[in-house]
Structures are given as C-alpha cells and as structure tokens.
C-alpha cells in the first residue's frame with residue numbers, strides 16, 4: 001500500500017533537487033518529453049552524441065532510453081550511456097518502442113536489456129510481449145492487443161530481470177513480478193494521439209491528477225532516482 005505522504009515526499013524531492021534526467025529519445029516525442037519533465041520540477045537534457053553521452057550520464061540522476069527512432073550511431077550511444085549509468089548506479093528507464101516490428105528492433109532491445117540493466121521497462125502490450133518472447137510480432141509503434149493480454153509476460157519479465165514493468169493501454173499495469181497496480185483511466189482518444197505516455201515517468205501536467213500516481217509509484221519504488 002502506497003501512503004500519501006510517501007507520494008508527497010517523493011514529489012517534493014523532485015522539486016527540491018531538480019534532478020538532471022538524461023534522455024536519449026525519439027524525434028517524435030522529444031519536445032513533449034522535455035516539457036513534461038520540466039512541469040514536474042525535473043531538469044531534462046536530450047543528448048545522443050557518442051562523444052558526450054558518458055559525460056552526460058556522469059552528471060545525471062537517471063537515464064531514459066527510448067528506441068523509437070533508431071540508427072546505428074544512436075544505438076551505440078544508448079549502449080555507452082546505459083553501461084555508464086549501470087556503473088554509476090543510477091536508474092535506467094527503457095521504452096522499447098516498436099520492438100517486435102523488425103528484427104533490428106528485437107536485436108537492439110535485447111542488447112539494451114543485456115548491457116544496460118534497466119530498472120524500469122515501459123511499453124504497450126505488444127512491446128512487452130515481444131520483449132519477453134522475441135517470436136511475438138508487432139505491427140509498428142501501436143499495440144495490436146489490449147494491455148491485460150500482456151500481464152503474464154510483464155510479470156515474468158519483471159521477475160526474470162528484477163525490473164519494474166509498466167504496460168500502458170486502456171488500463172495501465174505496473175508490476176514487480178509479484179504485485180500488480182492497475183490504473184483505470186484510459187481514454188480511447190489518447191490512443192489516437194502520440195506521446196501521451198511519452199516516457200515511463202512522464203504522466204504530468206496536462207493529464208488528470210490520477211496520472212501522477214504512475215510517476216509517484218515509480219519514484220517511491222526507486223528513491224535513488226532523486
């Protein structure tokens with residue numbers, strides 16, 4: 001059971017410390033991601049140059065890896081940054097956008113899982129199923145099944161990798177493999193627009209108050225984050 005004061009304290013910590021959040025994220029969501037982080041009091045930075053990602057991780061409080069728009073140099077940067085984050089002991093939040101759609105995305109996602117040891121994985125149902133079972137196929141960046149269909153895969157993935165897995169969809173699920181938290185406030189209009197979830201940590205200002213719980217749960221579970 002999450003207590004209200006834990007939630008308030010976590011949010012206050014973010015506002016007080018304004019932690020630097022290093023994002024390597026796709027071109028589609030980049031701007032919304034920065035604004036969402038700013039609106040909760042964090043300090044975002046987007047950096048994907050191979051020559052600087054390790055230094056940026058060196059001064060960051062967490063690293064977000066979103067593989068929405070991939071290229072070889074971006075993948076190299078993601079791996080370098082992820083390894084450095086692991087070495088430094090800061091959380092890595094992984095959004096395996098479109099995994100299962102192409103062999104390249106499956107290969108990259110598996111490499112990130114192996115090398116970067118994420119603390120949180122956030123995806124839609126198809127992505128979570130494809131991450132757990134690389135034979136599962138997806139169509140693109142949107143899910144072809146509803147979020148409850150992926151719950152077993154999410155739990156098994158969470159248990160086997162010791163991560164928190166978040167499935168977004170009509171109902172959002174958050175699991176550590178044993179416990180499951182459900183957030184029932186989806187709206188089909190949101191499915192028709194890009195970047196509502198943006199990142200695992202970024203349910204913020206323009207959304208209903210309930211969405212913030214999503215963020216708080218993650219912060220409470222990962223106090224090191226801030």
Ligand SMILES: Nc1ncnc2c1ncn2[C@@H]1O[C@H](COP(=O)(O)OP(=O)(O)O)[C@@H](O)[C@H]1O
Pocket residue numbers: 123124168169170171172185186187188189190191193194195196197198199
């Ligand atoms: N099928 C759906 N029905 C109702 N709401 C949905 C549905 N799919 C997604 N949503 C809402 O949109 C939010 C973002 O989910 P998703 O589209 O998977 O994120 P993103 O666009 O970042 O990939 C969810 O948390 C949920 O509130």
Ligand SMILES: Cc1ncsc1CCOP(=O)(O)O
Pocket residue numbers: 026028029066068069095097141194195196197198199
């Ligand atoms: C349409 C599209 N194509 C590649 S990434 C992307 C957006 C994905 O958004 P999100 O990172 O919120 O899943």
